Amino acid sequence: MKIKTKLRLGFGFLFLVVIAFGGISLYYMNKISSSAKVILKDNYESLKYAREIRSMLDDNELPLSPAAIDQLSEQIRLEEKNITEEGEGKAVAALAGSFRRLTRPGADLSVQKEALREIHLQLRVIDEVNMKAIVRKNDAAQYHVERSATYLIFAASLCFIILFSFSVNFPGFVANPLREFSEAIKAISRKNYKQRLEFKGNDEFAELAEEFNTMASQLNKWENSNLAKLQSEKLRIEAIIGQMQDAIIGLNEQKEILFLNQVASQLLNVHEKDVVGADARELMNNNDLLRNIIRSNSNDKPLKIYADGKESYFKLERREIMVPSFEDQEEKAISNSLRTAGEVYILKNITEYKELDEAKTNFIATVSHELKTPISSIKMSVKLLDDERIGEMNTEQKELLQHIKEDCGRLLKITSELLDLSQVETGNLQLNFVKSDPRKVAIYAMDTVRFQAEQKQIELELISRNDLPKVYVDTEKTAWVLVNFLSNALRYSPPKSRVVIQITESGNSIEFSVRDFGKGIDEQYQKRLFDRYFQVPTDGNNKSGSGLGLAISKDFIEAEGGKIWVESAIGEGSRFCFLLPVAE
Numbered sequence: 001m002k003i004k005t006k007l008r009l010g011f012g013f014l015f016l017v018v019i020a021f022g023g024i025s026l027y028y029m030n031k032i033s034s035s036a037k038v039i040l041k042d043n044y045e046s047l048k049y050a051r052e053i054r055s056m057l058d059d060n061e062l063p064l065s066p067a068a069i070d071q072l073s074e075q076i077r078l079e080e081k082n083i084t085e086e087g088e089g090k091a092v093a094a095l096a097g098s099f100r101r102l103t104r105p106g107a108d109l110s111v112q113k114e115a116l117r118e119i120h121l122q123l124r125v126i127d128e129v130n131m132k133a134i135v136r137k138n139d140a141a142q143y144h145v146e147r148s149a150t151y152l153i154f155a156a157s158l159c160f161i162i163l164f165s166f167s168v169n170f171p172g173f174v175a176n177p178l179r180e181f182s183e184a185i186k187a188i189s190r191k192n193y194k195q196r197l198e199f200k201g202n203d204e205f206a207e208l209a210e211e212f213n214t215m216a217s218q219l220n221k222w223e224n225s226n227l228a229k230l231q232s233e234k235l236r237i238e239a240i241i242g243q244m245q246d247a248i249i250g251l252n253e254q255k256e257i258l259f260l261n262q263v264a265s266q267l268l269n270v271h272e273k274d275v276v277g278a279d280a281r282e283l284m285n286n287n288d289l290l291r292n293i294i295r296s297n298s299n300d301k302p303l304k305i306y307a308d309g310k311e312s313y314f315k316l317e318r319r320e321i322m323v324p325s326f327e328d329q330e331e332k333a334i335s336n337s338l339r340t341a342g343e344v345y346i347l348k349n350i351t352e353y354k355e356l357d358e359a360k361t362n363f364i365a366t367v368s369h370e371l372k373t374p375i376s377s378i379k380m381s382v383k384l385l386d387d388e389r390i391g392e393m394n395t396e397q398k399e400l401l402q403h404i405k406e407d408c409g410r411l412l413k414i415t416s417e418l419l420d421l422s423q424v425e426t427g428n429l430q431l432n433f434v435k436s437d438p439r440k441v442a443i444y445a446m447d448t449v450r451f452q453a454e455q456k457q458i459e460l461e462l463i464s465r466n467d468l469p470k471v472y473v474d475t476e477k478t479a480w481v482l483v484n485f486l487s488n489a490l491r492y493s494p495p496k497s498r499v500v501i502q503i504t505e506s507g508n509s510i511e512f513s514v515r516d517f518g519k520g521i522d523e524q525y526q527k528r529l530f531d532r533y534f535q536v537p538t539d540g541n542n543k544s545g546s547g548l549g550l551a552i553s554k555d556f557i558e559a560e561g562g563k564i565w566v567e568s569a570i571g572e573g574s575r576f577c578f579l580l581p582v583a584e
Contacts, residue, residue, distance in 0.1 A: 014163065017162055049082065050123045057116065098119045188219065193216050194216070197212050246348050248264055252341065255279060255281055267305060267314075268290055270287070289305065294345070305347075312351040317345070317346040322341065432476070433474055436470060453499070463503070464502065471582060471583055472584070481553040484549045497516075511579050519570065520568045520571055523569075564578040
């Protein structure tokens with residue numbers, strides 16, 4: 001039998017129970033109503049007629065008038081038609097006979113009085129008969145009411161028991177199979193593919209159980225068939241990790257070591273079988289290298305480790321492993337369906353690249369140092385040629401000499417920047433920290449570029465307080481950064497504009513900023529401005545530098561414990577800023 005048919009039969013049974021109870025109630029209510037109607041209809045009328053006759057006799061003197069006789073005759077006639085009780089007919093007949101004697105023509109007064117007394121006697125008889133009948137019928141009606149109430153209470157109790165039993169047991173017909181399905185599905189979600197359901201009958205639940213068992217059987221076959229494959233893949237992955245040249249360490253979410261390859265074992269000076277499964281936080285207490293690896297950030301400088309009989313450099317990469325969550329829990333949003341399964345630390349040996357980078361840096365430093373002297377000599381020679389005391393030059397010669405002077409200045413600046421870069425890369429950057437007045441540093445930088453500003457008729461404006469706290473910095477390097485900012489601002493500012501230098505106090509730091517009102521920098525280039533050798537594409541009107549000035553500025557400021565950034569928008573100009581800590 002289908003579930004729909006069972007539901008229809010169940011609700012049809014409920015409907016029949018309600019109809020039956022309603023029919024029984026109507027039947028007994030009708031019986032009670034009929035008993036009450038009998039009392040009112042049969043006896044009340046007789047009592048009313050007797051009362052009317054008695055009232056008329058009391059209100060009229062003997063002998064009776066014709067009108068009174070007619071009224072009394074009408075009442076007696078109505079009473080004769082309403083005889084319902086035993087003995088009432090005899091009393092009504094005697095009443096009629098006495099009335100005839102009372103109204104007989106020529107009857108003397110004594111006869112009339114005797115007849116009147118007889119009429120009153122018969123009226124009392126009629127009253128007594130009807131009153132007794134009312135009492136009797138009232139008792140009978142009360143009996144019927146009590147019996148009907150008993151039957152109704154019994155029927156209501158029976159219906160309540162039936163409906164209560166139905167409401168308790170019938171929902172289980174649907175809920176119990178659904179609960180079994182729910183438990184079975186939860187078991188499947190826990191990968192218990194041996195779960196089976198057994199339902200008797202041929203309804204939809206039985207068909208669904210059969211399909212569920214088929215699905216569980218197929219999943220069980222799939223699990224068994226893939227177990228060997230998964231084990232093989234696991235061994236394959238372990239072999240790949242073991243043969244990699246980079247050191248690899250894997251931790252689970254409890255910070256326990258899952259795996260590490262041979263290279264990692266050698267660097268950490270541990271045996272794989274001794275540490276796999278151990279708590280990494282406990283191993284860190286006795287292994288400095290492991291502690292540095294776990295606590296370091298991926299963006300830190302390369303780690304220097306003694307390996308292969310020499311000091312080697314390793315780049316650390318940390319990757320968090322996210323896997324889908326299959327835990328038995330309430331439904332969550334898709335964004336929360338991933339959980340952390342652990343972390344993987346990879347140490348890449350970059351010693352070869354580090355050595356090549358140092359060789360490059362040393363080469364650049366050597367070449368820059370060697371070029372600086374002849375470039376300075378060329379610059380001095382150009383200055384001597386420009387002296388009019390030596391001799392006059394024509395216009396073309398002066399333009400050629402001016403180009404040579406500009407090229408020499410640019411080459412000298414590039415070589416200086418390369419030398420500064422080599423100091424930063426080799427770690428030989430020397431900083432002379434002193435307490436300095438921020439205004440004096442800014443004024444020194446402004447004086448350095450003032451001639452260049454006057455040539456383009458650009459106004460230099462300084463905005464700052466006179467009582468700013470001092471900063472603990474290298475004055476020369478800080479001024480160099482400001483000069484670099486100002487040179488760039490002057491280069492990209494239109495003639496007859498202005499450049500604003502602003503110094504403000506921001507918490508425990510002093511903020512320096514240089515703002516120009518040029519074309520601005522596209523947002524796509526702003527994040528790369530402080531990268532080495534990067535140059536913003538120009539329209540050809542401004543000669544580009546080496547792409548090192550801002551990179552070296554960043555190194556100087558960060559070495560002083562500060563922060564550097566840029567704010568710019570197309571058509572609104574640019575604002576280069578850096579923060580330096582206030583001196584204690």
